[in-house]
Amino acid sequence: MKNCSSLKDIALAPSGKLKIDWVKPNMPVLNCIHERFSKEQPFKGLRILLCLHLEAKTAYLALTVKAGGAEVAVVASNPLSTQDDIVAALVDQGVRAHAWYGATEEEYTAHLHEALDFEPDYIIDDGGDLVSTIIRDRRELISKVKGGAEETTTGVKRLRAMDKEGLLPFPMIAVNDARSKFLFDNRYGTGQSVWDGIMRSTNLVVAGKTVCVVGYGWCGRGVALRARGLGAKLIICEVDPVKANEAWMDGFEVRTLRAAAPEADYFITVTGNINVINKNHFPLMKNGAILANAGHFDVEINKQDLAELAVSRRTVRSNIEEFTLENGVKVYLMAEGRLVNLAAGDGHPAEVMDMSFGLQALMVEYLTKNKDLKKHLYKVPDVIDDEVSLMRLTSLGLQIDSLTEEQEKYLADWQE
Known part of the structure; x- marks a missing residue:
């Protein structure tokens, strides 16, 4: 696995591990999912490719997916947001990686193709780069990839355009449009x-x-x-x-x-x-x-x-x-x-990315359980959207009220 990766320097791994260790305690939703995935192994025998900004929070998402039994590969969604020590830490923990900071346009494109040589079963995309590359240049993978989830507003716009033109090669889920994502991550x-x-x-x-x-x-x-x-x-x-x-x-x-x-x-x-x-x-x-x-x-x-x-x-x-x-x-x-927040900073705080990446992990699991989905762009099911926000509230020690059966009936029935 390690020999299949493209990275700057494996010796940077200890620094990357420290960064990942820092974010873990601040990502309780992903911690809960990580624990369950480790026990249930929902991705056993599957290959999952993540195209994201390669920093500590996304690294923990990759490791959470790996904990679920998957073979995992990562590739950068932006050459200036890649942190070389994070890439090294992932490779050191058995994740295949194709990225380094400051990659040229040619190197960045080569990394995408190297990552797609992994022949994933499912993808997590950022900006629609993987889906676009598959449609344009790697059409032999269309029958292999069973579905994926998209992280960003820009990516969802691109996927929506593909879906409108009937070009979407497999089912994709618009994670960006979930309330537990855009109301917190985006804002x-x-x-x-x-x-x-x-x-x-x-x-x-x-x-x-x-x-x-x-x-x-x-x-x-x-x-x-x-x-x-x-x-x-x-x-x-x-x-x-x-x-x-x-x-x-x-x-x-x-x-x-x-x-x-x-x-x-x-x-x-x-x-x-x-x-x-x-x-x-x-x-x-x-x-x-x-x-x-x-x-x-x-x-x-x-x-x-x-x-x-x-x-x-x-x-x-x-x-x-x-x-x-x-x-x-x-x-x-x-x-x-x-992207100034990632190219000149460390990206979004761990607490808000916890909710976004919790959704990503759960939506890949959802795709593995719903293999009859057609080649369209789907929204995150409300029950999973609510589940992630409830997990976040629970981690904070907060409780909220629930509707009574009478109240649910009143809201659902126009005659009431």
Whole structure:
């Protein structure tokens, strides 16, 4: 197994193990699932491939799946979020891995194909990279893979488009759309980890400055909420009139991006779309503006436009590149426009990823028990969604009320 992996340095394993040991006590839902999987072995004889950001929390998910009896392989979903010591720790514990920090585009693609050579029975995907690669280049695997689960908003969008066109090669479950995922991971997780990545990299104050959050979905809400808590003034840019109204009623300024460009000190894109900040906006920005992306792909801030407009560029700090424009204004791009919370930080806190990864583990188990599902995109069953949140409450020592039989009848019967 170890010889089949592609990694930077196996000698880094002890450091990675310490990181994994740190998150375990803070992931009680996954601990509970890990214990049950170890006893029941629901994945015995199966191969499961995970394409995720390779850091401590995802490593523990991989080890939990392995505890269920599976042969497990992992591959990175982003070359700048990979932590080489985590990859080494996984390989040292019998997980096949294909990733290293800073992989080139060619290396990243090669890693995806090496991972797919594993011929998995089930997949856990992030951003739809595995599914897209199978459809485009590895169609021989369509009959082998029995199903999978998707982690992100961007991935679900891609899968929904595939499903609409009838191209989805096997059943996939939209874990991102579960309440126990997006209400916590997307909102509180993204909000905290984005600012963690920005602040540790810049070492600059946030209070009193103006932050422009582009996109007011659940991730954007979280980023804005944390910025307000840090003392910033907020401008929200949106294309969805309902979300724009929501941002306004949450107490934020709502403007077009061109109107916001001259005022903001920080720009954070959270849209999942392409070419959001581009050549129409960069020349309008104030000197010292900081650009960061919290969407899945590095396409929201147009890096080509920025490079073409710049008369010079240099790296001024780790994960910060300075671009000097023709008008003398200097703007700063963080983490090459990739996910700032993972490329410049450690990603979401363990407690919120505990719920997301608990869902991932349970949904792969669900797929093994429901082999008659058709080639469509499915939602997480409400009973499993509720189960994960109840497990989290139990771990906190919290109890909630239950509906009585009379109340359930009243809610279900229109004649009552």
